[in-house]
Structures are given as C-alpha cells and as structure tokens.
Amino acid sequence: MNINATLILQSIAMMIFVWFCMKFIWPPLLKAMDERREKIADGLAASDRAEKELAEAKDRADQQIKVARDKAGEIIEQANQRHSQILDQAKTDATTERKRQVSAAEAEISQASNQAREELRNAVAALAVAGAAKILEREVDEQKHRELLDKLIAEL
Amino acid sequence: MASGSGELTSSGYIQHHLQNLTCGFGDEGFICGGADVAAKLGFWSFHLDTLVWAVLLGLFFGWMFRKVAKAANSGVPTRFQALIEMIVEFVDESVRDSFHGTSRLIAPLALTLFVWIFFMNFMDLIPVDWLPWLTEQAGVPYQKVVPTTDVNATLGMSITVFVLIIIYSLRFKGVGGFVGELVMNPLNPKELGMPKIVWPLVMAFNFLLEIVSLLAKPVSLGLRLFGNLYAGELIFILIALVFTAGSGFFAAGLSSVFGDHIPWYFWTVAVAIVFATLWANMKGKLSTKLTLWFLLAEMLLVGGAAFLGGQLMHFGWAVFHIIVILLQAFIFMMLTIVYLSMASEHH
Numbered sequence: 001m002n003i004n005a006t007l008i009l010q011s012i013a014m015m016i017f018v019w020f021c022m023k024f025i026w027p028p029l030l031k032a033m034d035e036r037r038e039k040i041a042d043g044l045a046a047s048d049r050a051e052k053e054l055a056e057a058k059d060r061a062d063q064q065i066k067v068a069r070d071k072a073g074e075i076i077e078q079a080n081q082r083h084s085q086i087l088d089q090a091k092t093d094a095t096t097e098r099k100r101q102v103s104a105a106e107a108e109i110s111q112a113s114n115q116a117r118e119e120l121r122n123a124v125a126a127l128a129v130a131g132a133a134k135i136l137e138r139e140v141d142e143q144k145h146r147e148l149l150d151k152l153i154a155e156l
Numbered sequence: 157m158a159s160g161s162g163e164l165t166s167s168g169y170i171q172h173h174l175q176n177l178t179c180g181f182g183d184e185g186f187i188c189g190g191a192d193v194a195a196k197l198g199f200w201s202f203h204l205d206t207l208v209w210a211v212l213l214g215l216f217f218g219w220m221f222r223k224v225a226k227a228a229n230s231g232v233p234t235r236f237q238a239l240i241e242m243i244v245e246f247v248d249e250s251v252r253d254s255f256h257g258t259s260r261l262i263a264p265l266a267l268t269l270f271v272w273i274f275f276m277n278f279m280d281l282i283p284v285d286w287l288p289w290l291t292e293q294a295g296v297p298y299q300k301v302v303p304t305t306d307v308n309a310t311l312g313m314s315i316t317v318f319v320l321i322i323i324y325s326l327r328f329k330g331v332g333g334f335v336g337e338l339v340m341n342p343l344n345p346k347e348l349g350m351p352k353i354v355w356p357l358v359m360a361f362n363f364l365l366e367i368v369s370l371l372a373k374p375v376s377l378g379l380r381l382f383g384n385l386y387a388g389e390l391i392f393i394l395i396a397l398v399f400t401a402g403s404g405f406f407a408a409g410l411s412s413v414f415g416d417h418i419p420w421y422f423w424t425v426a427v428a429i430v431f432a433t434l435w436a437n438m439k440g441k442l443s444t445k446l447t448l449w450f451l452l453a454e455m456l457l458v459g460g461a462a463f464l465g466g467q468l469m470h471f472g473w474a475v476f477h478i479i480v481i482l483l484q485a486f487i488f489m490m491l492t493i494v495y496l497s498m499a500s501e502h503h
Contacts, residue, residue: 011313
C-alpha cells in the first residue's frame with residue numbers, strides 16, 4: 001500500500017476516458033434516446049387520434065345507415081300506397097268498363113229487338129195482305145184497301 | 157497457488173497477493189518488482205498491474221458503449237442497446253435529480269465513473285488465483301488484478317473529482333464566493349453581529365473547519381471505495397487460504413493412492429465428470445435437484461470436505477460481493493454528482 005505515481009497516471013487515464021465518454025458516447029446515445037422518446041410520444045398521439053377518428057367514422061356510418069333504412073321504409077310505404085292505388089284504379093276502371101259494355105250490349109239488344117219487331121211488323125203486313133188476297137180470292141185493290149191495311153198494321 | 161519462489165505459507169500467500177507489480181525508472185533503467193522496487197523508488201514508481209487493468213477495463217467500457225452509441229438510432233433497439241440505454245438513463249436520472257445547473261461534463265463523468273468502477277470492481281469476482289497464476293506462467297511475479305483495491309487508483313480518481321470540485325466552485329461562485337464560503341461558515345460574524353476586532357479570529361476558526369470538510373471529500377471518496385474492495389479482496393484471499401489448507405489434508409489422502417504427484421488424468425476425469433453432470437442437466441436428462449446432489453458428491457469425492465467448504469464460502473461471498481461492487485460504484489458516482497452540485501450551488 002504505497003502512494004506513488006500510479007495516482008497521477010490513473011487520474012490521467014480517468015480524464016481521457018471521461019473526455020471520450022463526453023465526446024463520443026453520451027451525445028449520440030442521448031440523442032437517439034430523446035428521438036425515440038419523441039417518436040413514441042408521436043406514435044401514441046397518432047394512435048389516439050386514429051382511435052377518435054375511427055369512432056367518429058363509425059358514428060357517421062351508423063347515422064347514414066339509419067337514414068338509408070328510414071328512406072327504404074319510406075319507399076316501401078310509398079310502393080304499398082301506389083300498389084293499392086293502382087289496384088283501386090283498376091277496379092274502378094273495370095267496373096266502368098263493365099257498365100259501359102253492359103249498357104252497350106243492352107242498347108244493341110234493344111236496337112236489334114226494335115229492328116226485328118219492325119221487320120216482323122212489315123212481314124206480318126205483307127203476310128196479312130197475301131192472306132187476305134187468298135181469302136178473297138180476288139185481287140185486292142191496294143189503293144182501295146190501303147186504309148184498312150194501315151189500320152191492320154198499326155194494330156200488330 | 158500463485159506463490160513466488162520458496163515455500164508456501166499462509167502469511168506469505170496473503171502478502172504475495174497484496175503486492176502490486178511495481179515498476180519505475182531506477183539507476184539501472186526500467187525495473188519491475190514488488191515491495192523492493194517500491195522501497196527503492198518511493199513515490200516515483202507506479203503499479204503496472206493496476207494501470208494496465210484499469211486502462212484495459214476503461215477501453216472495454218469505451219468500446220462497448222461506443223459500439224452502441226454509433227449504432228444508436230430512434231428505431232427499435234436491440235437487447236444490448238436497451239441494456240446500455242438503461243444504464244445511461246439511470247445515470248442521467250441520478251444526475252438530473254441531484255444536479256440542477258447546466259453542465260455538459262457531469263453526466264458523462266458520472267457514467268464513466270459508474271461503469272468503469274463497476275468493471276474494475278468486477279475483477280474481484282474472478283477467482284483470486286486465476287489471473288495471477290496465468291501471469292506468473294508468463295514470468296510476471298506479482299499481479300493484483302482489481303485496480304480498485306489499489307489506493308492509488310481510487311485516490312487518483314477522487315483527487316480528479318476534487319480538482320473538479322474546486323473548478324466548479326470557482327466557476328459558479330467566483331474566487332470571492334468560494335473563499336467567502338470557506339471563511340464565513342459555519343459561524344458568520346456578520347450575521348452574529350460580532351465586533352470587527354474578533355472577525356479574523358472567527359474567520360480563521362471557520363476556515364479550519366471548512367478546509368477539513370473540503371479535504372475530507374476526496375479522501376473519504378477514495379478511501380471508501382478502496383476500503384470496501386480491499387476488504388472484499390482480502391476475504392476472497394482468506395477463503396482461498398481455507399481451501400488451500402483443506403486441500404493440504406486432501407492431498408495427503410490422495411498421495412497415499414497416487415504417490416507424491418497427483419497425475420493429470422485425475423483432474424481431467426474430475427473436470428469431465430462435473431461437466432458431464434452439468435451437461436446432462438442442461439439437456440434435461442437430470443433433474444436439478446439430482447444434479448445438485450451429484451455435484452455435491454463429486455466435489456466431496458474430488459476434494460474432500462475442506463475443498464467443498466472453500467467452494468461454498470467462495471460462492472457465498474461472491475454473491476454478497478456482487479451487491480458490494482455495484483453499490484460502491486454507485487456511491488462513488490452519486491457522491492461525485494452531489495459534491496459537484498454542492499460546489500455549483502450557493503448556500
């Protein structure tokens with residue numbers, strides 16, 4: 001245990017090592033560590049932000065889905081309404097058409113029957129004249145008996 | 157055993173282990189030796205072993221940290237980089253907690269001291285005879301491999317810190333402030349309203365107290381580290397001595413089997429068996445409990461009870477010593493920071 005010049009040399013060695021550390025070790029290490037700390041902080045902030053944005057987007061999407069669903073319901077409702085409307089319309093149209101056709105048929109029928117009646121009346125008149133001629137076996141003067149014949153026709 | 161020439165005695169073994177390899181320039185040129193050289197050259201000699209190991213470990217520190225510092229980036233760190241950064245972070249936090257001024261020097265200083273001193277202390281955990289035995293084979297008679305068990309090394313560092321304390325005091329307080337702190341504390345004649353005539357007396361008294369406390373800083377800083385490590389080293393040596401004494405009995409027993417010289421294959425077989433046991437455990441072929449019993453039996457078989465006792469004591473002290481070496485490195489660093497922060501702050 002002697003005190004000797006080791007002391008001085010050790011001191012010099014220490015100063016050199018401290019200098020080396022101060023110059024070449026500490027600054028780059030601390031710089032890297034600070035940079036990483038910043039990076040991590042940024043990353044965490046970004047992830048927070050992303051999370052918030054995601055929640056907002058979800059809200060928006062939910063809202064849009066709700067709107068779309070409402071609209072779809074409305075459209076279906078409208079379609080139903082339109083459907084019954086069309087149905088009603090068709091019913092009314094069919095009823096009118098039927099009525100129209102029925103009345104047309106009735107008119108035709110009555111016209112036909114009138115015509116037939118007219119024709120029949122004429123035929124009966126002719127028949128009556130022919131019958132009367134046969135009965136009398138003589139010529140009937142049409143001029144003479146016109147009055148009589150007309151009276152007969154009118155009675156038919 | 158790393159003994160010099162001559163017979164091996166307990167005190168001789170201890171003395172030999174506590175001697176540095178002292179070198180210097182004498183009348184006959186560069187000489188190296190033990191206490192004889194130290195006695196001849198006085199102060200102007202130096203401990204080559206202390207310096208070489210200290211510088212090697214310092215270079216190791218520089219290389220290790222520089223490697224990481226060069227590759228350091230803000231990306232994902234490797235495991236080793238994370239370890240280094242953990243140490244740096246720890247030192248940085250310690251400095252921030254204690255030192256409130258701005259200084260580019262103090263944090264790197266603290267880091268260097270902490271890691272370097274830890275490395276130097278760590279040499280204490282290498283079995284005391286290994287490196288001295290190796291160097292003895294190479295023809296070097298003395299070898300103390302733990303630089304911090306050399307009071308020169310610890311005082312060398314603490315005196316450097318002391319110089320820094322003075323520099324910091326002058327830089328932050330000025331010459332007047334520094335001198336004022338020395339003479340106006342703890343009894344401030346101005347505040348106590350003393351008559352001017354007694355001021356020099358009080359100031360001289362203050363100066364006496366303050367200079368002692370100032371000088372006590374480097375001395376206590378250096379001697380604390382030295383004392384702890386020296387004591388630890390000494391206990392390792394004593395344990396090794398117990399083992400030596402035990403192995404003496406054991407050698408007597410073995411020589412009845414092998415004759416005067418225990419043949420080399422005895423040791424080879426012993427090492428091979430221990431290795432095989434450990435290997436079997438690592439491969440999962442032997443439970444850890446069984447392994448421990450096997451090792452105990454093998455150690456008993458090879459070395460006898462004294463050997464086993466020496467081994468267990470060595471192991472126990474080494475485990476305890478891990479705390480000591482780390483703690484002492486930390487204390488040295490912490491006190492350096494505290495002293496420098498005291499030097500740079502007004503009271």
